[in-house]
Structures are given as structure tokens and as C-alpha cells.
Amino acid sequence: MELPFAESWKIKMVEPMHKSTREEREQWLKEAHYNVFQLKSEQVYIDLLTDSGTGAMSDRQWSALMLGDESYAGATSFYKFESVVKRIFGMKYVIPTHQGRAAENVLFSYLVKEGNIIPGNAHFDTTKGHIESRKATAIDVTVDEAKDTQLEVPFKGNVCLKKLEKVLTENKGNVPFMVLTITNNTVGGQPVSMRNIKDTVALCHKYGVPVVMDSARFAENAYFIKTREEGYADKSIKEISLEMYKDVDGMTMSAKKDGLVNMGGFIATNNKEWFEGAKLFCIPFEGYITYGGMNGRDLNALAVGLEENTEFDMLHTRIHQVAYLAGKLDEYGIPYQRPAGGHAIFVDADTVLDCIPKEEFPAQTLTCELYLEAGIRACEIGYMLADRDPVTRENRFGGLDLVRLCIPRRVYTDNHMNVIAAALKNVYDRRKEIKRGVAIEWEAPLMRHFTVKLKRLG
């Protein structure tokens, strides 16, 4: 018989987990004002808050840490890291930064001017923040298919070339670059096809506009190209990665995702002027250009992480696990955003808790119920996160109301996925008994979801 699937790693070091009782969780959640960001991690059994910086490093990465060179300038760690980045992405110039948003801050300080227009396939929130704080405008040019949660298409993160061309023709001379995000995080970790990457870059270049790749999950994107796009099945992840970046002008990277490290980021580019320009902002914001906010040991671990995570088996293990969880939810009839993305499952809370009015925040309520059920910490990506309209101060109920189950890399086993799915099923089965949601008692004027204080209704 054909041998079944198994993880491409074995476990050398373990971290004990803590279960709790429902009574304890009720008390803790109340003390946290029904906001899971306010929980202590030791009050959480399975933590699905984010896949950013929460992965497990390999034995090779831990040994690379010991060889870190902490010299202020010209450390061997920098040159090791730089050579890996050059080889994987084919870029000439590399600047380390302490995380992805720092890379954005440094590069955009040089590139973005007041009044600029910057199109992109659903800019990540920090990316948008770094554009808008410079009084420029981010315009979303993602394909419309991304909005339909139940539509099964292979590359839902793609750029709509028509929308992009419209922005480029209407804003000639005012578009310093376009941001291409792979995978498209904001629409649910959905990939962008190689065809679409090439067409997008060609279209931008036709208008003289450079392209910056927001690269947090570039390796997952390469995996989806290999497994879903015609002509790539026999290419390696490293070959596909090189091809994705072939004509791109620059990149910003949050290494906390596909770099397999707990903290780190970088900028890379082929454009000497960009490199010289960004360097001037790296030094005051991040530090000297051969460490840019990172320790030598962390640069070493990142060099190994990039190498490991561009191996097919590593990616297959991860994406297989996300798909496995999705399969369980299918079995139980629990609706989520389709198809399953690379790093997370987004449960459609508005449909699950359809008795709860929008004003009582269904996704926030479902997040609380999942924690109470089994100590699982998910993340609300819905009406709470959407904040209020800056002018009318009304809640923004126009978008989707989702609960994100984000899977850390190499941390949990499929048995944990079974627990997550079973806990969700238990909540789903008693959904008709959950008649009331939550109400806001206190909120910050901006980014309220991190600190909001809520009370349980009913």
C-alpha cells in the first residue's frame, strides 16, 4: 500500500502545555474583559493568535545561533545572511531590519512622498499604515473573486490587471512603486500565480513603475505555484522563488513568517539608488547596515531558516496541516473562507452565529466561546478589528466577520488540529443556545481590538 503522509521533521525538544478547567477560563476571560489579547499565554492551551514569530527553530538554527558574530560592523553573520538572500531571491543589495514593518519604514521613508498613489493586492495593515502616515494613498487592486468566501479558485490573491492599469493611467508620474503581496495575507493567505506576478510586473514596467514584493510568505506562495500552476510541478521551490523575483525591483520581508525565526526582517533590491537611499534611513532607525536591528546570532538563524523553508518537504508538512484542519471543518459542516490558505483558516462567524446581531460582534463572541470551550486562542478578524469610521464614528459593519485560526510553523501536531476542530464542532453544535454577544465598555480611538474592554450580554 502507499505509505501515508507524515511530518518531515522529528521532535528533539518539547515545551509542556497547560490545560485548564472551564471555571478557570471563565474567570480569566472575565478578567481579560472578553478580549483574548489580554490573556496571559499560560492561560492558553493551544495558541492560534498568529503565525508571526511563533514558529519552532530547527537544531541547525539553534546551532547557528552559537556561531553568531556580534561585531558591530562587517560581522560574518551578516555576510552569511546576505549571501543566502542574494542566492534565493537573486537580489544584489540587502539591508537587515528588526522586522517587516521596519523594512517598510526604512524603504518607504526613501520612496513615499505626500500625495503619492500606491496600488497593491490588499496591502497588509502595517504596509498601509506606512503609506497613509506619509499622507499617500494605498489603492487595492485585488481580483473581485477574493471577496466571495465560498468560491474555490487556485489563485485568489491575484492582482486584477484592469484595476491596476486604471490606477497607473490615471496617476501617471505619481506612483513611486506598486506593492505585490505574496501570499495575499489580507484576503486569507491566498496565493498569487506566477502568470499573474509576471503580468503585473510587465504592466507596471510598461508604465515605468517599479514593483516591491511584500514577501512575508513567499515560500508558501512558491509551494502553491508548484502544486497548482501548470508547468511548475517539476521545479524546485528555490527555482520557483528565483523566477518569482526575476524582474521585481525590490522586496520587504517579515522574516517572522517564512524566515522561520522569532524576530527579523530585511529589504533587498536590485536598484542601487534605492539601496543608497534606504541605507540613509536604516542607520538612524534600525542601526548600522550590517546588522540593522538584528543580533549576529539571529542573522545566522535566519540564513538557515530561509534555506530550510525553501525545501518542499518543510512547506508540504505545513500546508498539509492547514489543509488537514480545513478537511475536519468540512467534515463537521463548519463554514470557512475557501479554499484553505497557506497559514490560517478563517471561520465565517457571521454564518455560524447568525442569531447574534452585528452590533454584538459575532466573531468576537465566537472567539470567546472557543476559548471557553477548550482554551484555544484564535483572533477576531472582523467588526472589532474594522474599527469605527473616522468621520461618522459608526462601527464599520461592511466587511466580513471572521475568526482566524492561525497555525504556527512546526509547533503543533495533527492531534492538536483534531482538538481545535472538535472544540469548534462543540461550539457549532450549541450555536443556537448562544443568543447574545458582547458589548464595548471601553475602546481606544484607533486599533481598538488590542485593548478593547468588553462585557458579555445576556
Ligand SMILES: *Cc1c(COP(=O)(O)O)cnc(C)c1O
Ligand atoms: C507580518 C506582515 C508584515 C509586517 O511584518 P512584521 O514582521 O509583523 O513587522 C508585512 N506584510 C505582510 C504581508 C505580513 O504578513
